[in-house]
Amino acid sequence: MNTKTMKAWTFKRYGKLPDAGFDDVDIPSPGANEMLVKVCAVGLNPIDNMIPTGIFRPVLRFQLPAIQGSDLSGIVTAVGKDVTRFRPGDAVFASIFDTGNGSLAEFAVVSEGAAALKPANLDFLQAASLPMxxxxxxxxxxxxxxxxxxxxxxxxxxxxxxxxxxxxxxxxxxxxxxxxxxxxxxxxxxxxxxxxxxxxxxxxxxxxxxxxxxxxxxxxxxxxxxxxxxxxxxxxxxxxxxxxxxxxxxxxxxxxxxxxxxxxxxxxxxxxxxxxxxxxxxLFVRPDGERLSKIGSLLETEQIKPVIDRVFPFAETRQALAYLAEGHAKGKVVVRMPD
Incomplete structure (x- = not known):
């Protein structure tokens, strides 16, 4: 990967044939209140499969081709000028659902208000399974x-x-x-x-x-x-x-x-x-980093625990989404990004 593009899983149109697959896209630049996060893992949710069908097209705004995925964990690599709670090197987790951004990519833009520090006792796979x-x-x-x-x-x-x-x-x-x-x-x-x-x-x-x-x-x-x-x-x-x-x-x-x-x-x-x-x-869930931090405290004290069914490598994103769509997962389906 060069310094300007990244690999991402995108869909190009709405409907039964959304033309979903891997694309080389520009690495996004964070705004004043945003961070650029190197994605380590992505937790999949049923709505990730529903969005390309167009069922939520009147409600959710995406610029096509759009990157799929809502949940992530990763490492902050850059911060906007108004970000105060995080700095490069921080391990974070977040839901970026309903922000116009997607998480199934090597990098993602995350607003400061959507993110929380990753609980220290969880690995990136576990953390990515939790936000939404x-x-x-x-x-x-x-x-x-x-x-x-x-x-x-x-x-x-x-x-x-x-x-x-x-x-x-x-x-x-x-x-x-x-x-x-x-x-x-x-x-x-x-x-x-x-x-x-x-x-x-x-x-x-x-x-x-x-x-x-x-x-x-x-x-x-x-x-x-x-x-x-x-x-x-x-x-x-x-x-x-x-x-x-x-x-x-x-x-x-x-x-x-x-x-x-x-x-x-x-x-x-x-x-x-x-x-x-x-x-x-x-109810449509909204990103909320402050609440996610409080939930993180319950995770750190093991009052609640992540439950993961299967982990797929990024190269098998299509299979991961298909497995999720079957509806038989016991817990979450997670995609592991390349090191």
Whole structure:
């Protein structure tokens, strides 16, 4: 690699054929409040596969060709003139989701406010697996749902990337945690803090759970609507997978047409929620280095731990994204960058 270009995994268009692959692109230059980070590892998230399809095109802004990937860990190599919390040589981790930048590259630009120092007890692979899932879990459970000690939360698909972290974080908040998984993962999930593990191949969660305070929506389709029935009156369901709602459109300053479209998309689940006396909302995670630092403290004291399913070399990024898309990973899928 010369001093001006880097290898990156990009997509060139939206749709079923996004023309994704490796490209040589210019190394980005950090702005006044940004840092250039040499990427050591990238944690993959389901939305990384969804973005090239165009499903979030009205909401997320990318200049094509765009670099995929949202989470990273690495070493700061340069800082903008207004950066005060970090300096070259610092080991950091961050989510750069919703910033117009991507992490599946040899270098990435990271805003100062999105980054945190890497916990000293974690390697770069472990650190890269955490930003989006930990921030999502915190913002959904603590900030949006107001989950409190003594309450009961249902986190479907507990063995997935978000589930394995959300279960641990909910337990740290003092909640009783119920989850679903397949037969082979039932005993595997209990040490993470799940109080009630339902084998979805043997039981329907609607036959087992009732009077739940909070549901973390992690599964698309009718499961989201069925979850409304297990909530107590006044309970909350926070969805990470849709449908998008009008409140989300307004919060992002989208136009009236998109607001109406999202209201139409969510009309059925909103009607069901209102009938049950519960609330529904859709959440998009936001980068937050300050919260990531606090989560880092829990990691350093091993109150929560990263869970990694598989690590792929950067050269096998296509295979890594395909494996993630299968939906069977136990924990996170991580890409290791070349030394």
């Amino acid at each position: 899932v930990s921030l999502t879990a915190w913002q959904a459970l603590a900030e949006r749902a107001g989950l409190r000690s003594g309450q009961k939360v249902f986190i479907p698909a507990g063995s997935g990337g978000i589930g394995t972290l959300a279960i641990q974080l909910a337990k740290q908040m003092g909640a009783t945690v119920a989850t679903t998984t397949s037969t082979g993962n039932v005993e595997w999930l209990k040490p993470l803090g799940a109080d009630q593990v339902i084998d979805y191949k043997k039981q329907a969660f609607t036959d087992v759970l009732a009077e739940v305070d909070v549901v973390l929506g992690t599964i698309r389709g009718e499961a989201m609507e069925k979850a409304i029935a297990i909530l107590r009156p006044g309970g909350k369901i926070v969805s990470l997978v849709g449908p998008l709602d009008a409140a989300f459109a307004r919060a992002r300053g989208l136009n009236v047409l998109l607001t109406l479209v999202f209201a139409f998309m969510s009309r059925r689940i909103m009607r069901l929620a209102k009938k049950r006396g519960v609330s529904y909302s859709f």
